[in-house]
Each structure stands twice: as C-alpha cells, then as structure tokens.
Amino acid sequence: xxxxxxxxxxxxxxxxxxxxxxxxxxxxxxxxxxxxxxxxxxxxxxxxxxxxxxxxxxxxxxxxxxxxxxxxxxxxxxxxxxxxxxxxxxxxxxxxxxxxxxxxxxxxxxxxxxxxxxxxxxxxxxxxxxxxxxxxxxxxxxxxxxxxxxxxxxxxxxxxxxxxxxxxxxxxxxxxxxxxxxxxxxxxxxxxxxxxxxxxxxxxxxxxxxxxxxxxxxxxxxxxxxxxxxxxxxxxxxxxxxxxxxxxxxxxxxxxxxxxxxxxxxxxxxxxxxxxxxxxxxxxxxxxxxxxxxxxxxxxxxxxxxxxxxxxxxxxxxxxxxxxxxxxxxxxxxxxxxxxxxxxxxxxxxxxxxxxxxxxxxxxxxxxxxxxxxxxxxxxxxxxxxxxxxxxxxxxxxxxxxxxxxxxxx
Amino acid sequence: xxxxxxxxxxxxxxxxxxxxxxxxxxxxxxxxxxxxxxxxxxxxxxxxxxxxxxxxxxxxxxxxxxxxxxxxxxxxxxxxxxxxxxxxxxxxxxxxxxxxxxxxxxxxxxxxxxxxxxxxxxxxxxxxxxxxxxxxxxxxxxxxxxxxxxxxxxxxxxxxxxxxxxxxxxxxxxxxxxxxxxxxxxxxxxxxxxxxxxxxxxxxxxxxxxxxxxxxxxxxxxxxxxxxxxxxxxxxxxxxxxxxxxxxxxxxxxxxxxxxxxxxxxxxxxxxxxxxxxxxxxxxxxxxxxxxxxxxxxxxxxxxxxxxxxxxxxxxxxxxxxxxxxxxxxxxxxxxxxxxxxxxxxxxxxxxxxxxxxxxxxxxxxxxxxxxxxxxxxxxxxxxxxx
Numbered sequence: 042x043x044x045x046x047x048x049x050x051x052x053x054x055x056x057x058x059x060x061x062x063x064x065x066x067x068x069x070x071x072x073x074x075x076x077x078x079x080x081x082x083x084x085x086x087x088x089x090x091x092x093x094x095x096x097x098x099x100x101x102x103x104x105x106x107x108x109x110x111x112x113x114x115x116x117x118x119x120x121x122x123x124x125x126x127x128x129x130x131x132x133x134x135x136x137x138x139x140x141x142x143x144x145x146x147x148x149x150x151x152x153x154x155x156x157x158x159x160x161x162x163x164x165x166x167x168x169x170x171x172x173x174x175x176x177x178x179x180x181x182x183x184x185x186x187x188x189x190x191x192x193x194x195x196x197x198x199x200x201x202x203x204x205x206x207x208x209x210x211x212x213x214x215x216x217x218x219x220x221x222x223x224x225x226x227x228x229x230x231x232x233x234x235x236x237x238x239x240x241x242x243x244x245x246x247x248x249x250x251x252x253x254x255x256x257x258x259x260x261x262x263x264x265x266x267x268x269x270x271x272x273x274x275x276x277x278x279x280x281x282x283x284x285x286x287x288x289x290x291x292x293x294x295x296x297x298x299x300x301x302x303x304x305x306x307x308x309x310x311x312x313x314x315x316x317x318x319x320x321x322x323x324x325x326x327x328x329x330x331x332x333x334x335x336x337x338x339x340x341x342x343x344x345x346x347x348x349x350x351x352x353x354x355x356x357x358x359x360x361x362x363x364x365x366x367x368x369x370x371x372x373x374x375x376x377x378x379x380x381x382x383x384x385x386x387x388x389x390x391x392x393x394x395x396x397x398x399x400x401x402x403x404x405x406x407x408x409x410x411x412x413x414x415x416x417x418x419x420x421x422x423x424x425x426x427x428x429x430x431x432x433x434x435x436x437x438x439x440x441x442x443x444x445x446x447x448x449x450x451x
Numbered sequence: 452x453x454x455x456x457x458x459x460x461x462x463x464x465x466x467x468x469x470x471x472x473x474x475x476x477x478x479x480x481x482x483x484x485x486x487x488x489x490x491x492x493x494x495x496x497x498x499x500x501x502x503x504x505x506x507x508x509x510x511x512x513x514x515x516x517x518x519x520x521x522x523x524x525x526x527x528x529x530x531x532x533x534x535x536x537x538x539x540x541x542x543x544x545x546x547x548x549x550x551x552x553x554x555x556x557x558x559x560x561x562x563x564x565x566x567x568x569x570x571x572x573x574x575x576x577x578x579x580x581x582x583x584x585x586x587x588x589x590x591x592x593x594x595x596x597x598x599x600x601x602x603x604x605x606x607x608x609x610x611x612x613x614x615x616x617x618x619x620x621x622x623x624x625x626x627x628x629x630x631x632x633x634x635x636x637x638x639x640x641x642x643x644x645x646x647x648x649x650x651x652x653x654x655x656x657x658x659x660x661x662x663x664x665x666x667x668x669x670x671x672x673x674x675x676x677x678x679x680x681x682x683x684x685x686x687x688x689x690x691x692x693x694x695x696x697x698x699x700x701x702x703x704x705x706x707x708x709x710x711x712x713x714x715x716x717x718x719x720x721x722x723x724x725x726x727x728x729x730x731x732x733x734x735x736x737x738x739x740x741x742x743x744x745x746x747x748x749x750x751x752x753x754x755x756x757x758x759x760x761x762x763x764x765x766x767x768x769x770x771x772x773x774x775x776x777x778x779x780x781x782x783x784x785x786x787x788x789x790x791x792x793x794x795x796x797x798x799x800x801x802x803x804x805x806x807x808x809x810x811x812x813x814x815x816x817x818x819x820x821x822x823x824x825x826x827x828x829x830x831x832x833x834x835x836x837x838x
Contacts, residue, residue, distance in 0.1 A: 177788055179718035202789050247792050248799040254789070314817035316585035324816040376777070379806075380814055383580050384605035387807050389652045402486040410647050412605060412659050421652045424806070428784050429792050436788070438728055 054119050061127040064092050073128040075394045075419050078426035080253055081130030083208050087163050089130050099161050100137045107157050114351040121292035125299060136160040136167040140213040143283045147271040170200040170214030178439050181224035187216035192266050196259040206242045206255035210235050219274050230276035232268040249425040250391055250400040293367040294340035300374050301333045307416055308381045319381055329377055335370050358447040361440040368430030375427040382420035385413025393418030465526045471503060472534040478797055481537050482654055490611055490656035491538050500569025506544045507567035514552045515567045521751035528693040532700025535800055537654050539608040545693045547573030549686030550616050554630055554673035562614050574612035576603035576660055583687050586628050590619035597667040609658035610637040610648050622677050630679035631671045641665050653807040688765045689754055691812040695747040695772045698808045702740045705783040705801045712787055736782055739775035746771035763825045766818040773815040780805035
C-alpha cells in the first residue's frame with residue numbers, strides 16, 4: 042500500500058530499495074526468510090546490524106544526536122516495510138528499540154555515553170528481565186528482591202522468558218526495592234552486567250526445540266546503585282515510558298503479506314488432497330484469500346495509527362488492537378502454511394532453518410537431507426512458535442481487557 | 452446404540468490398560484526413546500502383546516485375534532492417546548493388520564500372527580503427498596515377479612517396521628491399484644531403494660522411501676491385482692476412527708491439565724480460573740471434546756456399516772476431531788501461558804500430537820469435501836457409493 046505517499050516518500054523508498062538490494066547477501070536473506078519466530082538467527086541478525094550501522098541506519102528511530110535518522114514516521118514505516126519485503130533478518134528489539142529509549146529519557150550522562158554507542162555497534166547486547174515465574178500478566182506483582190547494601194543493590198530471585206539471555210551481556214530488569222500497598226510502587230529499573238558473579242542462565246526448551254528463552258537465576262548478585270535508571274522505587278515510570286516506544290513505526294502487515302504471497306506460490310504447485318494443486322481447492326483458496334484480506338486491512342490500520350502519531354497524537358489503545366490482530370493473523374497464516382506443507386510439515390527438521398537459537402536433542406542428517414522443501418521444513422516450527430504471539434508482551438486476553446476499558450468504557 | 456455401556460470384559464480391558472500405562476508409561480522416557488534412542492520402547496510393545504493382549508484384541512479369531520470390535524478399538528486408542536503413547540499401535544495393529552486381514556493369503560496370515568505376537572511391525576507406504584487414492588508408484592510384472600518404482604514420503608513407523616505394505620499401480624486404468632507386502636529392514640533396505648530416516652514433531656519415527664526398480668517376488672502381491680482400493684479405503688477408515696479416539700484421549704487429558712493449571716496459577720491476587728473469560732474458554736474446550744467423543748463413537752459404530760454410511764461417519768468424525776484438536780490444543784497452550792510453549796510440561800507434547808492428528812488421515816477440509824460429495828442430493832443414488 043502506498044496510501045498518500047508523497048514524491049519524496051517514493052524517492053526515499055527507492056533509495057532504501059537500492060541499499061537493500063546491494064547489501065542483503067543471499068545468506069542474510071535466507072536468515073530472514075527462514076525465521077521461525079520474531080527472532081532471526083542471532084549471528085545473521087548481528088551481521089545485519091553491523092551493515093545497517095555502517096550506513097547509519099541501525100537505529101533510525103533514535104534522535105539524530107545519538108546516531109538516529111531525521112526521518113518522518115512515514116519514512117520509518119517505509120524503511121520497515123521495505124526491509125521486510127526484501128527479506129532482511131530482524132534485529133533484536135531489546136537494545137535499540139527498547140532500553141535505549143529509557144536510557145535517553147532517564148539515564149545519567151555517564152550511562153548515555155557508555156551504553157548508547159555500544160548498543161549501536163552491537164558490543165552491548167541487552168536482554169529483558171521483566172517477567173518472573175509468579176508474575177506474568179500481573180507484571181506489577183514482581184518480587185525479585187534488590188536490597189541496598191552500601192553502594193550496591195543485592196539481587197535475589199529469578200526472571201523468566203528472558204529471550205537471548207545466553208547471548209546478552211547486559212540485562213535491563215525490573216526489581217523490587219520496596220514492598221508497598223500499591224504494587225507499582227517500590228519497583229526499580231536496573232541495568233545488570235550479565236557477567237556479574239551469582240547469575241546463572243537456564244535455557245528453556247520450547248516445543249519447537251529452540252532454546253531462545255531462558256530462566257535467569259540471581260543469587261546474591263551485587264549491582265552498583267549507579268546502574269539504576271531513573272529513581273529507586275520509581276522504575277514503573279521508566280517501564281511505562283518505554284512502552285510508548287514499542288508503539289508506532291512498526292510494520293507487521295507487510296511481513297504477513299509476504300508470508301501469504303509466498304504461501305500462494307507454494308500452494309499453486311503443492312498437491313492438495315485430491316492430487317491437484319492445493320490452490321485449486323476452493324476451501325483452501327478461500328481461507329488463504331481471507332487471510333490476505335485481513336493482512337491488507339491490518340496494513341490500513343497500521344497506517345492509520347501512523348498518521349495519528351505523525352500528527353503528534355497518541356494512538357493509545359490502538360496498539361492493543363494492532364497487537365491482537367497482528368498476532369492472531371500471523372497464527373492463522375501459520376496454520377495455512379502447515380496445512381499446505383502436507384506430510385512434510387509433520388517432520389521435525391530444524392537443520393533446514395535459521396532458528397532464533399540452538400536446538401536440543403537433535404542430530405541433523407549427515408548429508409543435510411531434507412524431506413520436502415525448505416518452506417515445508419520450517420512450517421511446523423513457525424506454527425509452534427507462533428502460538429507465543431498471543432501470550433507474549435501482554436497476552437491477548439489482557440489486550441482485550443485494555444480495549445474493553447479504554448475504548449468501550451466498560 | 453449401546454456403546455456407552457461397556458461389558459464387564461470391556462471395563463476390565465479399559466481399567467487394566469489404564470493401570471498399565473499409569474504404572475509403566477512415562478512421558479519423559481518415551482520422548483527420550485524417540486529423540487535419542489531407537490524410536491520406541493520394545494519392552495512396552497512386548498507387554499502390550501503378551502501381558503495385555505492388545506495387538507490382536509480387535510482382530511477376528513480367524514486372523515489370530517480375540518474377536519473384539521470397534522468398542523474395544525475405541526477403548527484402546529483413547530487410553531493410548533491419554534498417555535501419549537508413541538508406539539505404533541494404529542499403524543501396525545489397526546492399519547497394517549486391517550490391510551493384511553482383508554488382503555488375505557498365507558503370507559498375510561503369517562505376518563498377522565507376528566503382529567498379534569508383537570514380533571512383526573508394519574508400516575503402510577500408501578500416501579504420496581495427497582490422499583491415499585492418489586497413487587503414482589507403479590509395479591510392473593517382470594520375470595515372474597514385480598518391479599517397483601515410485602516415492603512414498605513420510606511413512607510413519609517405517610524405521611521400526613519388519614514389513615512394508617505398499618500401494619502401486621499395476622494397470623493403466625485409474626482403478627488399477629494393488630497392494631504389496633515386503634519384508635523390510637530400514638537399516639538394510641532392499642536393493643534399489645533409499646530410506647531417509649525422519650522424526651516427526653509429535654515424536655514418532657518415519658522415513659521417506661524411494662523405490663527405483665525394487666524387485667519383488669510374485670507372492671508379494673496381496674489379494675487380487677488391481678483390487679486394492681476398497682481394501683485400503685476400509686483399513687484407512689478403521690485407522691482414521693482409531694486416531695479420532697486417540698485424539699479424544701489426548702484432549703481429555705489436556706483439558707483436565709488446563710483446568711488444574713488455571714486453578715493453581717495466581718495472578719492479580721486470585722487463581723486465573725476465576726476469570727470468566729477463561730472459564731468460558733475452558734467450557735468451549737469441553738464442548739469440543741464432547742462433540743469429538745460423540746463423533747468418534749458414531750464412526751466406530753459405523754465401521755462395519757455399508758460403505759457410504761461408514762465413510763460419511765468417519766469423515767464427520769475426522770472433520771470434528773481436527774477442528775476440536777486445533778481448538779483444544781491451541782487454547783490449552785494459551786491458558787498455560789509461556790509454560791505451555793515449553794517441553795517442560797505435558798501440555799506442549801500433547802499439543803504437538805494434536806497438531807499432527809489434525810492432518811493425519813486427511814485434514815478438516817478434505818473430510819468436509821468428502822462429506823459434502825457423499826451428501827450431495829444430486830449425486831446420492833440408491834447404491835450410494837463414495838465418489
């Protein structure tokens with residue numbers, strides 16, 4: 042969709058396209074194409090970040106003074122969309138898109154000077170320490186203790202669903218410094234060096250076999266008070282501020298359009314139940330068309346939210362709507378891909394993919410043999426990992442609660 | 452319809468099997484057997500054959516079985532589903548035995564005896580990426596035997612099998628599908644064949660098979676040349692009904708686990724089971740499970756009915772089961788939250804099996820299509836055969 046894009050927007054799009062054409066190696070495109078979740082292969086992702094950084098485009102949403110780009114929101118959207126269309130691997134959102142904004146907003150000069158340039162280069166790689174085993178949807182109930190001892194906070198407890206904890210060298214965490222009547226009070230936003238003694242990372246094996254998620258244990262881990270971001274006990278304010286930066290400028294619909302278009306290609310050759318191409322099966326064709334209609338509509342909604350942001354407004358609960366629609370449509374497409382994959386879609390063959398992490402208890406065939414084609418081998422992993430979409434970043438039940446309250450006034 | 456009242460023998464079968472599985476069948480051990488071991492637990496299989504008499508329980512006495520019917524089949528498959536048993540009961544004791552029994556002949560009889568005794572395992576190399584009816588593999592007569600050409604992708608149980616049952620075209624006409632019985636050993640495949648060993652997402656073993664001029668003796672042909680289609684259709688319908696019952700067992704277990712989990716998981720100061728939106732979701736899961744169980748019992752009762760009635764009931768069941776398996780599996784994961792996404796709880800393993808079942812023996816849409824054509828008022832004639 043190019044709704045209302047100006048001449049200069051189109052010129053910008055061409056410039057981005059030309060850059061992507063030139064810089065995306067076949068290996069990088071493969072990593073993008075074979076993503077089994079929102080995370081690309083870690084090495085490919087970091088390699089792409091280095092290439093983007095060399096062009097000054099690793100963190101376009103940052104203020105120019107820190108290395109960002111002076112782009113309009115439409116340009117940000119165009120950049121995301123074109124990157125997806127070209128098959129670029131995704132970058133980890135934890136550093137560039139999340140904690141960096143909190144550091145700019147609440148960090149001391151020392152914190153900004155140390156972290157921001159290193160986040161850009163990839164030298165500092167962050168993971169997020171929010172959820173705990175007993176605090177998921179109800180995040181504010183978190184209880185990992187941080188007790189003041191001289192110039193340190195001493196951490197005791199554990200965090201869970203920590204993506205890339207094994208690869209990260211820093212974590213941004215919410216910790217409990219004070220117990221209070223209101224759960225949101227007494228939480229502190231803390232930057233933790235992952236090499237500090239007392240931290241252990243236990244990978245969690247997902248149903249896809251991938252080990253991208255972890256539980257992280259803290260046993261008397263000493264973190265300097267200087268690593269607090271914002272005020273002690275006022276970390277919830279920082280966390281809420283950060284949420285704003287998860288909104289807007291994102292382009293989920295194009296990724297789904299690309300997936301659905303590729304599926305249509307595959308279904309035009311893959312046999313259906315009666316032996317003819319699956320796309321000739323009216324039921325499958327109708328369900329695929331319905332998913333593609335939803336993707337087109339989602340793009341209009343994303344674009345509308347963008348227009349609100351660009352006009353200086355806050356799309357507010359629209360982000361909950363986009364989260365629900367985007368994740369549920371992605372799940373629907375993953376179902377169709379799995380159906381189209383036929384018998385090969387039942388085979389477990391992660392060696393065909395570039396998953397977001399290593400896999401456990403699996404030995405690839407020595408000759409690299411693949412049952413079916415690459416897309417069929419990826420299909421079941423993509424399907425399984427997609428179930429996380431309606432759980433993470435505020436479950437879709439929680440998002441519906443938000444919409445009921447904020448939009449319908451219930 | 453008196454399937455809902457079990458005889459005392461049937462109750463004994465159910466209770467004995469359940470006790471056996473509770474005592475002997477461990478989820479982690481059985482997954483490890485597939486992931487890092489031989490693909491199954493031979494001791495379990497032996498016990499199923501010798502101690503429980505399961506492998507011949509639904510075969511007629513003339514075929515070496517104990518003459519049980521579809522009620523026994525339903526009891527067994529549901530119990531195996533409940534414990535997420537990976538050993539190839541349906542592939543061998545239902546599908547393989549069903550083909551052999553219907554195909555007939557002395558070789559079939561010998562292999563059937565082996566199945567009942569637990570010493571023979573069969574895999575059915577039937578489908579080629581579409582439905583079982585779509586066969587491109589060929590077998591032509593040569594030097595008093597047969598020569599086999601073709602490819603059979605993702606043949607479950609093949610790596611464990613002592614025998615393969617293979618469909619191939621023997622005539623030019625579209626009806627000319629024949630069934631062949633081959634001695635088999637995946638570690639030493641027949642000359643001019645390739646075996647690529649695979650593991651499925653639901654922790655079963657399988658293989659891609661390619662036959663590039665494999666020579667078979669004359670007596671490899673099972674039954675009459677060119678007459679395999681109705682035999683295959685009947686045995687596949689039996690197996691489909693069995694997998695439906697297995698799914699019911701899986702779903703009952705994940706529903707129970709989900710209810711338990713939401714009672715224990717506390718957020719916002721209360722068990723999440725108190726939230727009405729989750730209560731309604733679990734009630735919807737329950738409604739799907741009950742419909743699935745009802746559709747399965749109808750299919751089971753219809754297995755010996757005339758072909759149109761049988762195929763209609765089996766397709767109704769599989770369409771219902773596939774829909775239910777998706778809804779129940781997905782929502783069980785959703786209500787378990789992040790933990791449902793891991794290998795650490797049972798629910799993730801059941802979810803993968805339910806996902807495979809959705810597509811095994813035909814997807815929702817293929818069974819709805821078959822049901823639609825069977826019930827098309829313009830096509831239904833007095834003889835009423837399937838298309």
